[in-house]
């Protein structure tokens with residue numbers, strides 16, 4: 563059967579921002595976990611910070627087109643994310659590491675990354691080389707032909723990062739990628755992030771404020787489903803004072819930002 567391609571999918575898309583959200587609302591279960599969020603992100607590495615339950619995972623799932631917005635506007639690579647847009651072509655240009663990675667335990671690392679490359683409709687001739695490169699970039703070349711079920715937690719995280727980057731995405735969404743990585747791997751991951759951010763828009767959620775200081779060009783702080791602050795790590799570091807809780811200037815700045823009084827929500831929102 564020949565599928566009619568909607569005209570919007572044939573049009574070349576131009577966009578000012580890789581990600582643009584206006585008054586975005588996204589439900590997680592029955593809760594409006596993202597509730598009135600405005601955000602504009604371009605190329606670079608954006609560190610997504612916020613306390614537990616702030617809405618980071620829900621935001622990332624909406625950007626990955628897993629969750630559909632309940633209100634407001636969301637555009638990724640110039641495509642509107644709503645119930646009407648065909649998202650297939652867009653998904654092929656997004657890399658996504660979910661907080662909880664699903665995989666077949668009997669797949670090898672190579673098969674796992676190949677499978678995801680296939681789902682992203684990569685050109686079959688390019689797949690073997692792209693898979694090998696992605697596995698090398700996350701430092702798993704020595705385990706490429708081992709089954710997923712034999713990997714440690716940190717190695718699984720790295721396999722997850724490999725599948726997210728295999729298609730050289732324009733938007734890369736990484737939900738807590740450094741969980742389980744040992745200190746040497748975290749340092750290598752910072753270098754990888756900087757490298758990826760040189761051409762793509764990378765959004766990486768983490769609780770490790772120090773990682774953001776070391777590898778991100780931009781800090782995005784959310785709390786209670788809304789954007790609280792967006793700026794450089796240096797700006798965050800400049801906001802703290804010695805009495806704020808934290809072991810480093812950026813940690814103290816982060817604490818100070820979260821403690822700032824914020825406008826109340828309107829009734830009914």
Ligand SMILES: Nc1ncnc2c1ncn2[C@@H]1O[C@H](COP(=O)(O)OP(=O)(O)OP(=O)(O)O)[C@@H](O)[C@H]1O
Nearest residue numbers: 590591592593595613614615616617618619620621
């Ligand atoms: N499936 C769900 N059903 C109901 N509530 C949910 C569901 N998923 C998330 N929530 C709620 O939505 C809010 C935002 O959750 P989310 O996981 O997006 O936050 P987060 O910033 O990623 O948190 P963490 O740092 O703990 O991972 C929280 O109050 C959470 O309890």
